[in-house]
Amino acid sequence: MSHPEVGDRLASIKHVVLVLSGKGGVGKSSCTVQLALSLAHQGHKVGVLDIDLCGPSIPRMLGLEGQQIHQASAGWVPVFADSEKRLGCMSIGFLLPNKDSSVVWRGPKKNAMIKQFLADVYWGDLDYLLIDTPPGTSDEHLAAVEYLQEWNPDGAVIITTPQAVALADVKKEISFCTKVGLPVLGLIENMSGFVCPHCAECTNLFSTGGGEGLAKHMEIPFLGRAPIDPNLVMLLEQVDKTVVPNVNDPEAEKQTAASIVETYQHCELSKIFAIISKELNQRLSATKK
Numbered sequence: 491m492s493h494p495e496v497g498d499r500l501a502s503i504k505h506v507v508l509v510l511s512g513k514g515g516v517g518k519s520s521c522t523v524q525l526a527l528s529l530a531h532q533g534h535k536v537g538v539l540d541i542d543l544c545g546p547s548i549p550r551m552l553g554l555e556g557q558q559i560h561q562a563s564a565g566w567v568p569v570f571a572d573s574e575k576r577l578g579c580m581s582i583g584f585l586l587p588n589k590d591s592s593v594v595w596r597g598p599k600k601n602a603m604i605k606q607f608l609a610d611v612y613w614g615d616l617d618y619l620l621i622d623t624p625p626g627t628s629d630e631h632l633a634a635v636e637y638l639q640e641w642n643p644d645g646a647v648i649i650t651t652p653q654a655v656a657l658a659d660v661k662k663e664i665s666f667c668t669k670v671g672l673p674v675l676g677l678i679e680n681m682s683g684f685v686c687p688h689c690a691e692c693t694n695l696f697s698t699g700g701g702e703g704l705a706k707h708m709e710i711p712f713l714g715r716a717p718i719d720p721n722l723v724m725l726l727e728q729v730d731k732t733v734v735p736n737v738n739d740p741e742a743e744k745q746t747a748a749s750i751v752e753t754y755q756h757c758e759l760s761k762i763f764a765i766i767s768k769e770l771n772q773r774l775s776a777t778k779k
Protein backbone atom coordinates (compact mmCIF):
# COMPACT_ATOMS: atom_id res chain seq x y z
CA MET A 491 0.00 0.00 0.00
CA SER A 492 1.35 3.40 -0.96
CA HIS A 493 1.61 6.30 1.50
CA PRO A 494 2.12 9.43 -0.64
CA GLU A 495 1.36 11.77 2.29
CA VAL A 496 4.44 10.40 4.07
CA GLY A 497 6.51 10.79 0.88
CA ASP A 498 5.38 14.43 0.53
CA ARG A 499 6.59 15.17 4.05
CA LEU A 500 9.89 13.35 3.61
CA ALA A 501 10.66 15.20 0.39
CA SER A 502 12.19 18.07 2.40
CA ILE A 503 14.28 15.77 4.64
CA LYS A 504 17.74 14.70 3.46
CA HIS A 505 18.36 11.75 5.79
CA VAL A 506 15.99 9.56 7.79
CA VAL A 507 17.64 7.36 10.42
CA LEU A 508 15.94 4.98 12.86
CA VAL A 509 17.63 4.40 16.23
CA LEU A 510 17.11 0.85 17.50
CA SER A 511 18.16 -1.29 20.44
CA GLY A 512 17.64 -4.94 21.23
CA LYS A 513 17.29 -4.39 24.98
CA GLY A 514 15.64 -1.67 27.03
CA GLY A 515 17.64 0.80 29.08
CA VAL A 516 20.84 0.61 27.03
CA GLY A 517 20.72 4.35 26.37
CA LYS A 518 18.99 4.49 23.00
CA SER A 519 17.13 7.73 23.74
CA SER A 520 20.23 9.27 25.36
CA CYS A 521 22.29 8.40 22.25
CA THR A 522 19.56 9.77 19.94
CA VAL A 523 19.62 13.04 21.88
CA GLN A 524 23.43 13.19 21.86
CA LEU A 525 23.55 12.53 18.11
CA ALA A 526 20.89 15.18 17.50
CA LEU A 527 22.69 17.75 19.67
CA SER A 528 26.02 17.07 17.97
CA LEU A 529 24.54 17.36 14.49
CA ALA A 530 22.67 20.55 15.43
CA HIS A 531 25.86 21.94 16.98
CA GLN A 532 27.66 21.29 13.68
CA GLY A 533 25.09 23.55 12.01
CA HIS A 534 22.69 20.93 10.64
CA LYS A 535 18.93 21.13 10.98
CA VAL A 536 17.74 18.13 12.93
CA GLY A 537 14.40 16.65 13.89
CA VAL A 538 13.90 14.02 16.57
CA LEU A 539 10.75 11.95 16.25
CA ASP A 540 10.01 9.94 19.38
CA ILE A 541 7.89 6.92 18.47
CA ASP A 542 8.38 5.21 21.81
CA LEU A 543 4.65 5.66 22.39
CA CYS A 544 4.48 3.86 25.73
CA GLY A 545 7.66 5.36 27.19
CA PRO A 546 8.43 8.70 25.55
CA SER A 547 11.56 10.13 27.18
CA ILE A 548 12.87 12.59 24.58
CA PRO A 549 10.83 15.60 25.84
CA ARG A 550 12.31 15.19 29.33
CA MET A 551 15.84 14.69 28.01
CA LEU A 552 15.60 17.87 25.98
CA GLY A 553 14.02 19.81 28.85
CA LEU A 554 10.80 20.18 26.88
CA GLU A 555 8.40 18.39 29.19
CA GLY A 556 5.13 20.28 29.58
CA GLN A 557 5.39 21.91 26.15
CA GLN A 558 2.54 21.59 23.70
CA ILE A 559 2.31 20.98 20.00
CA HIS A 560 0.84 23.78 17.92
CA GLN A 561 -1.26 23.19 14.85
CA ALA A 562 -0.43 25.34 11.82
CA SER A 563 -2.01 25.20 8.38
CA ALA A 564 0.99 23.15 7.16
CA GLY A 565 0.67 20.61 9.98
CA TRP A 566 1.84 20.01 13.54
CA VAL A 567 4.70 22.32 14.46
CA PRO A 568 7.51 20.53 16.33
CA VAL A 569 8.73 21.79 19.69
CA PHE A 570 12.19 23.33 19.35
CA ALA A 571 14.98 22.72 21.84
CA ASP A 572 17.04 25.75 20.85
CA SER A 573 16.33 29.36 20.10
CA GLU A 574 17.80 29.04 16.58
CA LYS A 575 15.30 26.28 15.78
CA ARG A 576 17.95 23.85 14.59
CA LEU A 577 16.70 21.03 16.79
CA GLY A 578 12.99 20.22 16.67
CA CYS A 579 11.22 17.43 18.47
CA MET A 580 7.90 15.59 18.18
CA SER A 581 6.67 13.10 20.72
CA ILE A 582 3.45 11.70 22.06
CA GLY A 583 4.67 13.14 25.37
CA PHE A 584 3.49 16.55 24.11
CA LEU A 585 -0.02 15.21 23.55
CA LEU A 586 -0.57 13.59 26.94
CA PRO A 587 -2.48 15.45 29.67
CA ASN A 588 0.46 15.14 32.07
CA LYS A 589 3.86 13.42 32.38
CA ASP A 590 2.44 10.54 34.43
CA SER A 591 -0.27 9.63 31.89
CA SER A 592 0.16 6.21 30.32
CA VAL A 593 -0.57 5.10 26.77
CA VAL A 594 -2.29 1.70 26.65
CA TRP A 595 -2.92 1.13 22.97
CA ARG A 596 -3.14 -1.88 20.72
CA GLY A 597 -1.36 -2.12 17.37
CA PRO A 598 -3.87 -0.35 15.06
CA LYS A 599 -4.00 2.78 17.23
CA LYS A 600 -0.20 2.86 17.46
CA ASN A 601 0.03 2.47 13.66
CA ALA A 602 -2.34 5.39 13.13
CA MET A 603 -0.33 7.61 15.51
CA ILE A 604 2.95 6.79 13.79
CA LYS A 605 1.47 7.45 10.38
CA GLN A 606 0.21 10.79 11.62
CA PHE A 607 3.64 11.65 13.03
CA LEU A 608 5.27 10.81 9.70
CA ALA A 609 2.69 12.54 7.53
CA ASP A 610 1.49 15.52 9.56
CA VAL A 611 4.53 17.08 11.24
CA TYR A 612 5.71 20.22 9.52
CA TRP A 613 9.50 19.89 9.95
CA GLY A 614 10.38 22.24 7.11
CA ASP A 615 13.75 21.53 5.47
CA LEU A 616 15.75 19.09 7.60
CA ASP A 617 19.21 17.59 7.19
CA TYR A 618 18.42 14.71 9.54
CA LEU A 619 15.34 13.12 11.00
CA LEU A 620 16.32 10.77 13.84
CA ILE A 621 13.55 8.40 14.89
CA ASP A 622 13.81 7.09 18.44
CA THR A 623 12.02 3.75 18.78
CA PRO A 624 11.05 1.47 21.70
CA PRO A 625 13.42 -1.42 22.52
CA GLY A 626 13.10 -4.66 20.54
CA THR A 627 10.99 -5.09 17.45
CA SER A 628 7.38 -4.19 18.15
CA ASP A 629 4.32 -2.66 16.48
CA GLU A 630 6.00 0.73 16.41
CA HIS A 631 8.99 -0.55 14.38
CA LEU A 632 6.83 -2.43 11.93
CA ALA A 633 4.58 0.59 11.42
CA ALA A 634 7.50 2.98 10.91
CA VAL A 635 9.20 0.62 8.45
CA GLU A 636 5.94 0.05 6.55
CA TYR A 637 5.26 3.77 6.10
CA LEU A 638 8.86 4.70 5.35
CA GLN A 639 9.95 1.78 3.21
CA GLU A 640 8.84 3.00 -0.20
CA TRP A 641 10.66 6.31 0.47
CA ASN A 642 14.02 4.63 1.12
CA PRO A 643 14.98 5.63 4.66
CA ASP A 644 18.77 5.75 5.01
CA GLY A 645 18.83 2.99 7.60
CA ALA A 646 19.23 2.18 11.26
CA VAL A 647 21.74 2.91 13.99
CA ILE A 648 21.78 0.21 16.67
CA ILE A 649 22.65 0.97 20.29
CA THR A 650 24.01 -1.68 22.64
CA THR A 651 25.90 -2.00 25.88
CA PRO A 652 29.01 -4.20 26.00
CA GLN A 653 27.52 -7.12 27.97
CA ALA A 654 26.89 -10.42 26.23
CA VAL A 655 23.20 -10.38 27.14
CA ALA A 656 22.66 -7.08 25.32
CA LEU A 657 24.82 -8.19 22.40
CA ALA A 658 22.69 -11.30 21.89
CA ASP A 659 19.68 -9.05 21.34
CA VAL A 660 21.59 -6.94 18.85
CA LYS A 661 21.78 -9.96 16.57
CA LYS A 662 17.96 -10.10 16.60
CA GLU A 663 17.83 -6.41 15.76
CA ILE A 664 20.21 -6.90 12.83
CA SER A 665 18.13 -9.84 11.67
CA PHE A 666 15.01 -7.62 11.84
CA CYS A 667 16.73 -5.00 9.68
CA THR A 668 17.72 -7.64 7.15
CA LYS A 669 14.16 -9.04 7.00
CA VAL A 670 12.55 -5.64 6.41
CA GLY A 671 15.32 -4.43 4.07
CA LEU A 672 16.56 -1.64 6.34
CA PRO A 673 20.30 -0.98 5.92
CA VAL A 674 22.30 -1.02 9.17
CA LEU A 675 24.31 2.20 9.24
CA GLY A 676 26.27 1.16 12.29
CA LEU A 677 26.49 0.14 15.91
CA ILE A 678 27.22 2.34 18.95
CA GLU A 679 28.50 0.71 22.14
CA ASN A 680 27.07 2.81 24.99
CA MET A 681 27.98 2.63 28.70
CA SER A 682 31.37 1.38 27.63
CA GLY A 683 33.37 2.04 30.80
CA PHE A 684 33.03 4.83 33.35
CA VAL A 685 35.16 7.94 33.21
CA CYS A 686 35.97 9.14 36.71
CA PRO A 687 35.07 12.84 37.02
CA HIS A 688 38.04 13.35 39.39
CA CYS A 689 40.98 11.76 37.60
CA ALA A 690 39.54 10.90 34.15
CA GLU A 691 40.59 7.26 34.62
CA CYS A 692 38.32 4.98 32.59
CA THR A 693 37.11 1.91 34.49
CA ASN A 694 35.40 -0.89 32.60
CA LEU A 695 32.46 -1.65 34.86
CA PHE A 696 31.20 -4.38 32.57
CA SER A 697 33.27 -5.65 29.70
CA THR A 698 34.25 -3.44 26.82
CA GLY A 699 34.78 -3.88 23.11
CA GLY A 700 31.97 -6.42 22.75
CA GLY A 701 30.03 -4.11 20.45
CA GLU A 702 33.02 -3.55 18.19
CA GLY A 703 33.72 -7.29 18.07
CA LEU A 704 30.12 -8.05 17.22
CA ALA A 705 30.05 -5.37 14.52
CA LYS A 706 33.12 -6.94 12.97
CA HIS A 707 31.64 -10.41 13.22
CA MET A 708 28.30 -9.32 11.69
CA GLU A 709 30.10 -7.18 9.09
CA ILE A 710 28.34 -3.95 10.03
CA PRO A 711 30.07 -0.60 10.63
CA PHE A 712 31.14 0.28 14.18
CA LEU A 713 30.41 3.95 14.88
CA GLY A 714 32.11 4.23 18.26
CA ARG A 715 31.85 3.69 21.99
CA ALA A 716 30.52 6.10 24.60
CA PRO A 717 31.36 5.79 28.30
CA ILE A 718 29.03 6.33 31.24
CA ASP A 719 29.18 10.03 31.90
CA PRO A 720 28.11 11.02 35.44
CA ASN A 721 27.54 14.56 34.18
CA LEU A 722 24.80 13.30 31.90
CA VAL A 723 22.95 11.86 34.87
CA MET A 724 23.32 15.14 36.79
CA LEU A 725 22.25 17.11 33.78
CA LEU A 726 19.07 15.11 33.40
CA GLU A 727 18.24 15.93 37.03
CA GLN A 728 18.77 19.62 36.28
CA VAL A 729 16.76 19.45 33.09
CA ASP A 730 13.86 18.15 35.16
CA LYS A 731 14.03 21.22 37.35
CA THR A 732 14.39 23.71 34.52
CA VAL A 733 11.25 22.69 32.68
CA VAL A 734 9.46 25.81 31.58
CA PRO A 735 6.30 26.10 33.67
CA ASN A 736 4.67 28.71 31.48
CA VAL A 737 4.68 27.90 27.79
CA ASN A 738 2.99 31.23 27.11
CA ASP A 739 6.10 33.13 28.13
CA PRO A 740 8.26 33.02 24.96
CA GLU A 741 11.21 34.75 26.64
CA ALA A 742 11.42 32.21 29.47
CA GLU A 743 10.98 29.41 26.95
CA LYS A 744 13.77 30.79 24.77
CA GLN A 745 16.21 31.14 27.67
CA THR A 746 15.62 27.68 29.06
CA ALA A 747 15.79 26.02 25.68
CA ALA A 748 19.07 27.79 24.89
CA SER A 749 20.61 26.90 28.24
CA ILE A 750 19.79 23.20 27.95
CA VAL A 751 21.47 22.82 24.58
CA GLU A 752 24.48 24.80 25.80
CA THR A 753 24.72 22.82 29.02
CA TYR A 754 24.93 19.58 27.09
CA GLN A 755 28.04 20.86 25.40
CA HIS A 756 29.84 20.75 28.79
CA CYS A 757 29.10 17.07 29.11
CA GLU A 758 32.03 14.75 28.29
CA LEU A 759 29.72 12.70 26.08
CA SER A 760 29.19 15.61 23.70
CA LYS A 761 32.86 15.39 22.62
CA ILE A 762 32.52 11.69 21.94
CA PHE A 763 29.27 12.11 20.05
CA ALA A 764 30.83 14.83 17.94
CA ILE A 765 33.17 12.10 16.64
CA ILE A 766 30.44 9.45 16.41
CA SER A 767 28.11 11.77 14.50
CA LYS A 768 30.89 12.55 12.01
CA GLU A 769 31.40 8.82 11.54
CA LEU A 770 27.65 8.46 10.93
CA ASN A 771 27.80 11.31 8.43
CA GLN A 772 30.48 9.48 6.52
CA ARG A 773 28.34 6.35 6.40
CA LEU A 774 25.39 8.39 5.17
CA SER A 775 27.49 9.98 2.44
CA ALA A 776 28.82 6.56 1.44
CA THR A 777 25.29 5.16 1.12
CA LYS A 778 23.86 8.34 -0.41
CA LYS A 779 20.46 7.73 -1.96
Ligand SMILES: Nc1ncnc2c1ncn2[C@@H]1O[C@H](COP(=O)(O)OP(=O)(O)OP(=O)(O)O)[C@@H](O)[C@H]1O
Nearest residue numbers: 514515516517518519520545625681717718719722
Ligand atom coordinates in the same frame (compact mmCIF):
# COMPACT_ATOMS: atom_id res chain seq x y z
N1 LIG B 1 26.47 7.15 28.40
C1 LIG B 1 25.69 7.35 29.46
N2 LIG B 1 26.19 7.94 30.59
C2 LIG B 1 25.43 8.12 31.68
N3 LIG B 1 24.14 7.77 31.78
C3 LIG B 1 23.58 7.20 30.70
C4 LIG B 1 24.31 6.96 29.49
N4 LIG B 1 23.47 6.38 28.58
C5 LIG B 1 22.28 6.27 29.21
N5 LIG B 1 22.34 6.75 30.46
C6 LIG B 1 21.25 6.76 31.46
O1 LIG B 1 20.66 5.47 31.48
C7 LIG B 1 19.24 5.56 31.62
C8 LIG B 1 18.57 4.86 30.43
O2 LIG B 1 18.88 5.57 29.26
P1 LIG B 1 17.83 5.76 28.08
O3 LIG B 1 16.48 6.17 28.60
O4 LIG B 1 18.49 6.61 27.07
O5 LIG B 1 17.75 4.26 27.58
P2 LIG B 1 16.77 3.60 26.50
O6 LIG B 1 17.53 2.49 25.90
O7 LIG B 1 16.26 4.65 25.58
O8 LIG B 1 15.61 3.12 27.43
P3 LIG B 1 14.16 2.52 27.02
O9 LIG B 1 14.31 1.05 27.08
O10 LIG B 1 13.27 3.06 28.12
O11 LIG B 1 13.80 3.05 25.66
C9 LIG B 1 18.92 7.05 31.68
O12 LIG B 1 18.75 7.42 33.02
C10 LIG B 1 20.15 7.73 31.09
O13 LIG B 1 20.39 8.97 31.67
Ligand code: SF4
Nearest residue numbers: 686687688689690691
Ligand atom coordinates in the same frame (compact mmCIF):
# COMPACT_ATOMS: atom_id res chain seq x y z
S1 SF4 C 1 39.20 6.50 39.45
FE1 SF4 C 1 38.63 5.81 41.43
S2 SF4 C 1 40.45 6.14 42.65
FE2 SF4 C 1 40.69 7.39 40.83
S3 SF4 C 1 39.90 9.40 41.46
FE3 SF4 C 1 38.27 8.26 40.48
S4 SF4 C 1 37.19 7.35 42.17
FE4 SF4 C 1 39.17 7.95 42.95
